[in-house]
Amino acid sequence: MINLNLFKKIILSVFMGCILLSCQNEKSSPNTLTEEEQSNGWQLLFDGTTLNNWHTYNNSKNAPTAWVVKNGTIYCNPNSESQKYDLVSDKEYKNYEFKFEWKLEKEGNSGVFVNVQERPDINATYHSGPEYQLLADSHPDFDKPLKRSGCLYTFLPQQNFVNIKAQDDWNESSIIQKDGKVTFYLNGKITAEMDFNSAKWKDLVKHSNFKDYPEFGKHISGKLALQDWSRGVSFRNLKIKTL
Numbered sequence: 001m002i003n004l005n006l007f008k009k010i011i012l013s014v015f016m017g018c019i020l021l022s023c024q025n026e027k028s029s030p031n032t033l034t035e036e037e038q039s040n041g042w043q044l045l046f047d048g049t050t051l052n053n054w055h056t057y058n059n060s061k062n063a064p065t066a067w068v069v070k071n072g073t074i075y076c077n078p079n080s081e082s083q084k085y086d087l088v089s090d091k092e093y094k095n096y097e098f099k100f101e102w103k104l105e106k107e108g109n110s111g112v113f114v115n116v117q118e119r120p121d122i123n124a125t126y127h128s129g130p131e132y133q134l135l136a137d138s139h140p141d142f143d144k145p146l147k148r149s150g151c152l153y154t155f156l157p158q159q160n161f162v163n164i165k166a167q168d169d170w171n172e173s174s175i176i177q178k179d180g181k182v183t184f185y186l187n188g189k190i191t192a193e194m195d196f197n198s199a200k201w202k203d204l205v206k207h208s209n210f211k212d213y214p215e216f217g218k219h220i221s222g223k224l225a226l227q228d229w230s231r232g233v234s235f236r237n238l239k240i241k242t243l
């Protein structure tokens with residue numbers, strides 16, 4: 001005779017296992033969009049195999065750079081001897097949500113710039129675009145609150161303290177901008193908020209190290225940029241949605 005209670009437990013275990021496997025499969029496919037993401041208007045900015053949608057900033061001569069696609073990630077090779085070039089999006093964005101995953105090698109330092117103006121007379125991405133800071137907890141600058149991951153670099157400390165994940169684990173970040181009002185998230189917590197139209201922001205810039213760059217922080221639309229700094233940074237699951 002069949003033990004009905006045992007049979008029910010087996011069926012329930014199989015059912016729950018299928019649900020768990022389905023969830024794992026959904027999460028185990030980086031650089032893809034779920035059906036829900038597609039229906040909500042998300043677009044991939046990295047397909048896992050090419051640097052389509054990106055190019056290096058003001059690199060009109062197509063000089064060699066440290067940026068490569070490696071194991072399904074955008075990777076800035078720390079062993080490269082090439083000149084430093086930040087990677088910028090082909091398109092400009094104004095009102096959007098941008099989410100991405102990243103990790104750094106030991107003592108790594110990088111960043112993501114917003115509202116970047118790519119022009120020959122602007123020598124670097126950081127001469128126009130404010131920065132979402134990426135910094136390993138092992139970096140010597142970690143004890144400086146204005147330089148920790150998720151900060152609006154050198155302007156605001158983390159609004160909520162967040163440690164980044166272990167070196168081999170992926171951090172999850174997002175940037176939401178609407179009519180110049182920006183919010184940074186790191187691993188599910190808000191780390192910075194700013195209105196780039198505000199008098200507060202203009203005053204902060206006026207008294208900052210960026211005050212001598214005439215285009216810095218004056219725009220509420222522009223390109224996104226990934227920073228080539230200490231290298232050894234990896235990105236994946238770069239996705240954007242227009243708001």
